[in-house]
Amino acid sequence: MLTVRVWRGKTEGGYSRYEVPRLASQTVLDVVTHIQRHLEPSLSYRFACRVGMCGSCAMTVNGVARWTCRTHVAKVVDARGELEIAPLANLPVIKDLATDMREFFDKWARGKGRFQGNRTRHDDFATVRPASAERAAANAGIECIGCGVCYASCDVVAWRPEFLGPAALNRSWTLVNDVRDVQQTERLRAVAGDAGCHACHTQGSCTERCPKHIAPTLGIAGLKRRVARAAVRGELKP
Amino acid sequence: MSATTSAAEIAAATGGGSAAAVAQARRWYWQRISAMVLAVCVLVHLVVIVYAVRGGLSADEILGRTRGNWGFAAFYAVFVVASAVHVPVGIANIAREWGGLGEGAAAWLGRAFALLLLVMGLRAVVAVVT
Amino acid sequence: MKLRSDARAHRHPAWWAFALHRLSGLALAVFLPLHFWALGRALHGNAALDGFLRFADRPLFKFAEWGLVVLLALHMTGGVRLLLIEFGPWSGLRKNWIAAAAGAAALAGLAFALALVV
Secondary structure (H helix, E strand, O other), X not given: OEEEEEEEEOOOEEEEEEEEOOOOOXXXXXXXXXXXXXXXXXXXXXXXXXXXXXXXXXXXXXXXXXXXXXXXXXXXXXXXXEEEEEOOOOOEEEEOOEEOOHHHHHHHHHOOOOOOOOOOOOOOOOOOOOOOHHHHHHHOOOOOOOOOHHHHHOXXXXXXXXXXXXXXXXXXXXXXXXXXXXXXXXXXXXXXOOOOHHHOOOOOHHHHHOOOOOOHHHHHHHHHHHHHHHHHOOOOOO | OOOOOOHHXXXXXXXXXXXXXXXXXXXXXHHHHHHHHHHHHHHHHHHHHHHHOOOOOOHHHHHHHHOOOHHHHHHHHHHHHHHXXXXXXXXXXXXXXXXXXXXXXXHHHHHHHHHHHHHHHXXXXXXXXX | OEXXXXXXXXXXXXXXXXXXXXXXXXHHHHHHHHHHHHHHHHHHXXXXXXHHHHHOOXXXXXXXXXXXXXXXXXXXXXXXXXXXXXHOOOEOEOHHHHHHHHHHHHHHHHXXXXXXXX
16 A cells, blocks of 8 residues: 555645555556545646656645656655645645646746737748757747746746746747747747746756756747847847 | 737836847847856866965965965956956856845846955955065 | 645756745845945054954854855856856756766865865
8 A cells, every 4th residue: 555645735734644546557547536536525626648748747746846647656656655735836725636727828928928920821931941040049948838836846937936947938039039930039038037947056956856857947048148248238238 | 818918017027128129139148258267267266276286385385476466456357357357247146046036136136246246356365466 | 726736846946946046145235234344444444354354263253154055056056157158059958067067066165164174
């Protein structure tokens, strides 16, 4: 049997203990599902694909943010052979293991994480060379599925509530490298400052934990350089 | 649930727009430029420390090397100025993130520290060279 | 309400590099004004500086000085790592440089200790 402590609550909460049958090749999501189906029907949690594609099942497992569907119990049990499951850090808890991700996505918008082009269907296709440095840089970051693991892993997000966070800044970096986008100056303004790239202290937890092996640290360093260059050239002034 | 953030909310969150962005960019690159200067200064200083500390420290030995030594004065003046640029940025960040200070208070702490290091540091250079 | 990460989330090299870099920077920042004050004693003549040096010639002080030398080497080498991450071609979190920082700190510490004792 496996002892599992699961965080339960809303604005306040604590850990409840459950004993779950231990199986071979068991994932943490299997454990949470078992608890909800057989032991605690009122447990709230999120999942969708259960095969590591959607990122919905991200939770804090033994203190570390992970995709529970891709985390084998055998790999993460602590020294006492126990599991501790909690909602993702740095996000408001709705109930139990489900968090409110609005601020996470609002920050994508604040970082100008939305593409803005100036061609219409009547214009020629834009030309983007796949082998160009910009496209390579953008490609390295576009696989992000917005799971929130990096955001939950970042201490600066906890220390500075306005900090856009690794995912939003990574998304902005991919767009900074999109040669078709026409709001680059506004974007650089949006990602500069203490809410933006300058607050990153290269702790690297985002890069260490990203299940898609994206490196927001890289993109944020790139944003720092771009913002500096634009500032020096007077491009950031209104 | 709001799908978009209003322009007013965005403006408030990005803290003052372009002026703030330029100021932060400056703080960032001045801290990195001073860091590069300090990397060289610190390397030299570590060598000097290890040399000077042999056989114990004495004022006569130290001041015998530094008095009238204008090369020494120039090097350490640069070291002091670079430190006065570099240290306060980190101090302000720590004050903000761990000390619970607000934006303005942390900035003033940084400036105060910069002044402290500049004044005391240049005074120390003058003290050992003249 | 939001949950916060605890120490278990910090068990990776780049995080320890950050923590050491910040703490060493803080220690050095606190030390600097004292260092400048001590050197400033020379304004009152050699004897004034010597008075301080003799006061500082005790094991606790020498240990603190050794510690500061180690922290200085750590902070500098860790800083070079950050400059490489921010300006150099991307090569991950430069964990080899974390090792190099530890090595440089050990080297500086050893050199200082030897100079003191030998």
